[in-house]
Structure formats: structure tokens, C-alpha cells
Amino acid sequence: MGGNHESTKTDHPEDFDHPEEHHHDQGFWRTYIFSVDHKVIGIQYSITALLFLFFGFCLMMIMRWQLAFPEQPLPILGALLGDGMPGGVMLPDFYNELGAMHGTIMVFLGVVPLAVGGFGNFVVPLQIGAPDMAFPRMNMYSYHIYWMGGLIMLISFFLPGGAANSGWTSYPPLSVIATMGQTFWLLGMVFLITSSLFGAINFITTIIQLRAPGLSFMRLPFFVWAQFVTAFLLLLAFPPLEGAAILQLMDRLADTSFFLPSGLVVSGQALELSGGGSPILWQHLFWFLAHPEVYVLILPAMGIVSEVIANNSRKPLWGYKSLVYSVIFLGFMSFIVWAHHMFITGMGTGMAAFFQTTTMIISIPSVVILTALLLSLWGGSLRFNTPMLFALAFLPMFGIGGLTGLPLGLTATDIPLHDTYYVIGHFHYVVAPGTIFALFAGVYFWFPKATGRKMNEFLGKLHFWPSLIFMNGIFFPMLIQGMAGVSRRLWDGGATYDFAQNVLYLNEVMSYSAWGLGLVQVFFIFNFFWSIRRGEKVGRNPWESTTLEWLAPSPPPHGNFDTVPEVYRGPYEYNVSGGDKDEFTPQYKPAGGGE
Amino acid sequence: MGHDMSEEEIQKHVRIYMFVFGALLTLTVITVAASYLHHVVPMSVSIAIALLIAIVKGSLVACYFMHLIDERKMIYLALILTAFFFLGLLLLPFLTNLDQVQT
Amino acid sequence: MSSEIPYTVDARPDTGLNNVKIGIWLFLASEVMLFGSFFASYILLRVGAAPGTWPEGASILNVPLAFVNTVVLITSSVTMVMAWASLKRKSLSKYKLYMGLTILCGVTFMVIKAIEYNSKFAHHPPLLPSTSTFLAIYFTMTGLHALHVVGGSAVNAYLWGPGSKLWKSDPEMFTNRVEAAGLFWHLVDLIWIFLFPVLYLL
């Protein structure tokens, strides 16, 4: 126990220990694998999650072949994929496996771990001026539980009968009578949920307890606020899904019938069951989690975008307070809209009225947040570097995604749109060119902090522009197909149906766009690895930013800061004083203390 | 709980614990006894009695054993939030059952 | 160590809390939501059951045993809080006594639980989770609760045995740990207080 409580309170931080001097060699395993340092854990999370994202995307690229050219053998790769693709032609069951696993991997193994585990871990302690997370050991466990959950999901592909194939929503009874892959899916989910719970406890405690002196809640960077609210969503929404997963495991392994009604007949064979369960119960428990979950996907992204926009427009965020209140309100409301995914299950007027009203209400804070970000640009001095491009593109893309949520949220218009590609288009606009773009922005933005080097700008732009075009090439046609009534999760992309014929040509457009998107990720992957060694070397604050993480050395050592930082002002004081040169006042600059 | 407590304070606490212990035992006995009543009173009444007693017992544990009776604001805030969503969760089955489309 | 984390033991002045205290309460909040989902399922299944098919708990389950178990668990909660109070009085030996009793209660609870389960399995015809939805929810909820008892007892045993060495070097941190373990243990008790009437009596 060093007397560090003392030093955190002191006004003379000089006598705080210098981390470098204490840096003893901990060996490879302790430094890189079983590290308790939040930065190492953050990077572990990020890399693992990026790999999963890429893997999830590859699954989809294979599926898109079948969607564009139903029943034609997939060249080259087809032969390697084994049982699911005899002669290179994808079987419907295999398609369903890939679809379910794409959704699961993207959401639970890709975006959440990257946005929360990766960026949250790496950036939050730095931004609040803390030496580490509140519970470093638990932090390490949550990473290791995460990859184990991921491994269980991956292993399930090799089981007899393959991976889970009942969609990422796993609706029973289908999921209960499904192959063993579903059991692994449920087990994997229990791991992932546990990991997220540990993470959430850690984040909340860290943000409440470890803020640097002077860093009041209303001086927190918006990213920290977003992570704070996200952590509460994870903490309180995930346990019911854990409960539901346990119940479904019981149904599968102990022959209970929580989700199975009496009188089920599968392929002409009456099932031997006690019956008396309810399939709707699963849907309620699932969406009680999964709606907050979709805000878990978007809030950190909004946080990243806010940081990047404030920094690169060189002016304070417009309406910081309204942003904070909106994000809190959004988090709160997200718990009471869940049943808008279930309008078509036979819902009476009362419940439908309640849930569509809450859904409309929840769209208002999103509009407020987006408006604040858009207005922040006015009067700025916009620097169009790569992170900024991705952050800017986020705005209209999230706009399309969010706006298409409105007709889905109103029961009457949801009737023709539910479970069509319109829904797929809606949420991919928010998660792919929305969240994924924000995450890319974050990678480009904080890469210098993590490595001490910048990523290449030219390659960055080469990555950005085609990505933007291809993203729209994939997802806009989905809205058109959905309007025409094409259902989702169709192995042949709708070819069976007459009414779908005149929008079928779009399947090819989407598939080529998806492969194009895959191709241009090469620029990113190359840039990423090349820049680790060869990128332009930078100092502590390459983006001339105001928040605390840029006070630490790049990369920050164990313990982060040379001295405990003190905070004197709000997070975004760019160009608040006069003069005609661009200037900024970091949070750690004492009042009156000039350059 | 602040970390420096005088001997008297602790004594006082211990007395409270013993009192709560007695109350919990008594209430448990009452619940079981009352459950035999349900042949006399309607089911809904006996459910209400049982849950009411359980809530009282739960509150005793939470307030005194878990010291919620004097905790910090931050903890209260977190718990109020939880309680709210917990109630939402309990409402869910009623929502489902009462509002299913029927002719 | 340079990267010592603040407020692991002492309270942060403006929140008045140390990290462990916040952490454990957040964890308890998530536990409440976990069991909340089971209670919600219970209600839904019960309300939705075809009339007359939902059995009365007492007609299948053993109320006297469960009653004894309730008393055992309540007692353990008292001994737990007494263990913590003993540390406040700076008496490790008293602490060991009370903590030992708590663990004993936990084990007793599990033994009784095992007897209960066994009699269900040994019943003719066996009463299994797959027998009826009532039994399914009974086994799932009590099973998960039992896992919590086992987990809590394991932590308690650690704090009673090897973990108590910390008392010498850092009594305050040790007291905090015992308090956190206590909070968890009380929650386990609290959950049982609701499980007992809901499953056995109604």
C-alpha cells in the first residue's frame, strides 16, 4: 500500500512515483497474455474483436454468394467448406447456421467487445485520469471469459449438425428442437454475458470512483458518459437473458418445457413433453435484453463520434448538457420499448399502444443527439482527416438507419415491414455504416495513443471512400426489397416467390457491393499492421486535443500518467479564447495558466 | 458504514441484529401457519399475505443486515434504478397474458 | 507499486464509498435482475397454465424441510453479520467462530437440499424437472439458488481460512472483504425468503 491516496489529493503531484522507474520485467505471459493493465486488456479485446468482426463478415460474404446466385457452386472456396456445401452448393441449413452466427458474432463477439471492451478499456481510464480500472484482476478475467465464449461459438461449427441455426434471436420452439450447436450457442452466451457483467461493474465503479481530482461528472468527456450509460444497460439488461439462456438450456438438456406449449407435433410426431410453456416468454426475455443491447451497440459509437468531431471541428460540442441528458434518457427508455420487436405476435391494443408510444419517445433523444452533433459543426474549422471522415459519415448513415426505425416502430406500418429486408436494412444502416464506421474512426483516432504512431492518411482515405459507397450499395437495396415484401432469412433470397421477382436483381448488386467492401478492407488491415512498425512517429498529443488521455505518453506506461492529473475545466475548450490562430485549452491546464 | 465505530455503537447494532433475527423467525412461522389458512380464505388473499410477509422479511434483511438503512446516495440511486427495471420485468408476464389478441 | 489504484480501501471523499462496496452492490443489482427474470417466468407460466393444472407447492414439496432450511439460512445471515461486527470489535477469534457457524449453516442448507432433491428423484414415479412445468421451475430456481449458496460458502470458507491472513497485514481491507461477502450472503438469504413462500406455500 503506497500512500497514494495522499498523493491523489495533493496539489503537488511531483512526488507521485514515476512509473518507468518501477517497471520491472514481468515476462511475456504476464505482460501480454495475463496482463491486468487496462491498456493491454483493451488492445487484447480490440484485436480479438476485430478478428471476429472480420470472421463474421466472411460468413456473410459466403452467404451473399448463395443469395446472388442461388444454388450455383461457390468457386474454389466452396470445396473447402465441407459438409454444409456439398459440391460447393450451400445447403439451406448451412445458410441458417451462417446467418445465426453472423448476427451473433457481429453483435456479441465483434461490436460490443470492440466498443466496450476495447475502446472502453483503453480510453476510459485515460480520459478520467485514472491509473487503471477499479478492479484490474476482474478486468483480466472478463477478457478471458470473453474469448472462451467466442471459442465455444467457433467450436460449434464443427459439431455434428453444425452451429446454431435458429437465428441470433433463437426463438423457441425452433431453437429447442435444433441440433447440438444451439446448446453451445447458449453456453457461449452464458460466458459472454458473464464477461460483460464483470466489465459493466468495473466500468461503473471506475467512472464513479477514479475520476481525477477536479473532474466532476459534468466535465466528463461525452465518450465517458456514453460508456457509463452503456455499462448500466449491460448490467441490468443482460441478466434476464442469462436467465432465459438457462431456461432454454433446461429445455434442451433436462426436457423441461418452459418455452414449449402442450401439443407440439414435429414432422408428424407428437413430442413427449409436459408442455404448458410459452414461446412468447422467450421473446420477452430475449428482447428485454436485446433492445437495450442495440443501444449498447450505438452509444459508444456516438461517444467516439462526439470526441472526433469536437476535436476536428476545433470547437466545443454544441449542447453538451443536452447530449448528456439525452444519453441518460435514452438509456432509461431503452428498457421499456422491447416489445416493438413483437408487434406481430398477436398483441392487443393496450400493449401495442404502450410500446409504440415509448418507441416514438425514444427516437426523440436520438434526434437531439444527432442534432447537437450536426450543429457542432457550424462555425468550426473542419479538418478532414481519416477519423473525421468516418465520424462525419456516421451522421447521415445513422440518420437513415434511425429514420427507417420510425415506420417499424409504428404498429400499423410494421405489419408489412416486419421480418422483411426493410428491418435488415434499418439496423444495418445503424450498425454497419453507423457503428462500424464510428469504430473505424476510433481506431484511426486512438491508434497513435496506443502505439505512438499514426496510421497512414492516404491509405485511410483509400479505405474510407469505397467503404462508404459499398456500404450504401449493400444496404440501400435492402430497404427497397423490404418494401416489396421480401422476407429475411431466405436461403434463395426470395427467388421462390413471384412477388419478389422484380427486385431480385438487387441481390447481385448487394453481393458485389459486399465483396467490394471486403476487398477494400485490405487497405485497413495493411495500414493497421504496417503502421504499428512504420507509421509516422508522434508525440503525446498529435491531434491537439483537450482531453486527459493525450496528457499521457504515447503509448502510456503502466500506471498511465507521470503525475496524477488535475482537471480545471470542461472537456472541449477549443478556441474559446480570442486570437486568430487555432488554439485549445486542455482540461489539465490550470485556470489563467497560459501556454 | 463508516469504518470507525465505537464499542457502544457496535453493541447497539448487535442488539438490533438480534431483534431482527427474532422478527424473521416469527414471521417465518407466521407464513407457514398462514399457508394452512388457504382452505379458509381465497387463494388470492393467501398469496397476498405470503408475499406481504416476504416483503417485510426481505426489507428487514436489506435494511439491517445489509445496512441499507444508512447507505450512501450513490448506492440508493443504483438500487432505485434496479428496482424500477425489476418491476418492469415482473410486469412483463401480465402484459403478455392480459393483452393477447382474441375475438 | 506505481499504479496503485485509489480508494480500494478508503472511501472516496465525495462519494463516501470505496470501490469494493460499489462493485458488490452493482453485482447484487445484476443478481436481482437475474432472479427477477425467473420470478417473471414463474408468474407467466403460472398465470398462463391451463386451469387446474398448476399444483399446489405443498402437495408435492416438503414444507417442514424447507421451513427448517429457511431458519438455517436466516440464522446464517445473523452469524454472518456478527462475524463482521466481531471484526469491527477487532476480535479475529470471535470472527472465526461466527464465520465458522455461517459456513456450517451453508453446508447444513445444502445437505437438507440434497435430501429434498433425492426424495424427489427417488419418488415413484420420479419427480423430475421434465415431469411438469411446476417442477421445472422449482428445480431451476432452487438449483440456481443452491449454486449461489455453494459459491457464497466457498468465499466464506476462503475468508475463514487462508484469506484471514490478510487481517494481520491490512485489517481494514479484510473487513471490507468480509462485508462484501456478507452482502452477497444476505442477498442469497433474501432470495430464499421469497422462494420459500412462492414455491412451497402458494
Place this chain on the structure above:
Amino acid sequence: MERFLGLPEQASAHAGQIDYMMGLVHVLMVLLFVGWALYFLYVLYRFRSSRQPKADSTGVKSKASSYVEAGVALFEAVLLIGFSMPLWAERVNDFPSEEDAVVVRVVGEQFAWNIHYPGEDGVFGRTDIGLIDVESNPLGLDTDDPYAKDDVVSLNQLHLPVDQPVLIYLSSKDVIHSFNLPHHRVKQDAIPGLSIPVWFVPTVTNADMAQRLGQESFQFEIACAQLCGLGHYRMRGFLTVETQEEFEAWLKQRAEEAAAASSADDFWNQ
């Protein structure tokens, strides 16, 4: 508007209302998007750093954005209260009485739609899962039940008379399916253990629709909208909307076919 949005042709009484509302929502969406997009592009051009080397940190003072937000909220309220809620209430409350409507039971299974008409007596015969036979009796209809004698059962072929309310009782034998009639703006999950009523009024016959589209022939389709297993993509049924006479003729023909089939069965069973 439905043309513009690319919705399928309308073929039921309420389709127009839903499409009208769909149009309204999309007008709001397009207005918002285009408005903000114009602002956005202008800002990107006007405030690029080469043109504006030092940012002006004052920020926007105008209240316009608050009015826009309030406008959005108001518009949403109108959509909710003026359109969505009444439309929904009509769909789930105002069921036609069984006397006035054509009553049909539709039972989903992996991967087909079983259609069950009550026949002349208007009462569905008893079904029992014990009697189910995949080939000959997919619904498990109890042929000893007097009400069952005149029942008509068909697979994937739903016939309905035009301009008459239809009341469908929807359920499922195995997993969740979703009964989707894209042209009629009807979609309802078929959930095992529940029997969920759906109603609508088909207003266009197959022949009329063929004419409207300038095609030789036209067939309405029943699509399954909920993932139900490996055959989800091909769980396609057919809806034929026809005149009352054609409908009755079809029912009769089906009944005769069924009788013939069952007597053939009897023959083999002897």
C-alpha cells in the same frame, strides 16, 4: 404512393390506409433527411479548415433546431394517435362476427400451410394430435366427429371469396411461422399453443389482379415470414381470391375429392 415506395399492389380493404400512413411516415423521413443533408453538405463546404482557419466557438444560437425537434415530436404524435393506434385497433379489435365472415383455420407446420374450412355447418370438427398422419391427415381431424364430416382441408391452397370479410384462426403445429400476405398487408405470427385471429377483406380477385398488371394470370402468395427451419424459404402457399360462385364450387369439389380419397383408403384398408 404505394407505387412510389415500391410496396406490392393493394388487394385488401385496409391496404390503402396502411399505405397512406406508410407514405406519410416516409414523407417525414425524407423531409428530415434531405433538410439535414443540405445543411450538412453546406457546413462541410463552408467550414472546411482551409476556408475557416480558426473556429468560432460561439456556436449556433438560433432556436431553429429546437423547432425542428418539436416538429418531429408533433408529427410522431399525430402518426401515433391519428393513424397507427386506430388502424391497429381496427385490426385487433373489430373482428367480424363468425356469421358474417368466411371463417378459416390456418395451421402452419414445417414447411406448409394447412387450411381448414368448417364446411356447411360452420363448425370445425375436432382435431387431435394423436390422429395426425403426415400423408393422409395432417391436421389430425377426427372423422368420427359429426362436425368434421363436412369439413374441407387443403394444403397450401387458400381460397377466399372476394369482398367478404375473412376471419382466420392462426396457429402452428411445431415452431413459430408467420402468415404473410404481402398484397393484403396482412402479417401475423403463427404460434404453437395459441390460436390467433386475423381478419381482412380481400377486394381483388386473382383475375382482376392479372388484368391490373397486364398479365396472363396472377396468383396471390402466402409467404412465411418467420425463420422456421431449413425449408423456411420455400414455405409458400397460394391464395386464390375469386367470386362467391367460384369459391363455393371449389369448396364442393374439394369435399368430393376428399370423400373419394377416403373411400379409396377404406378400400385398401379392407
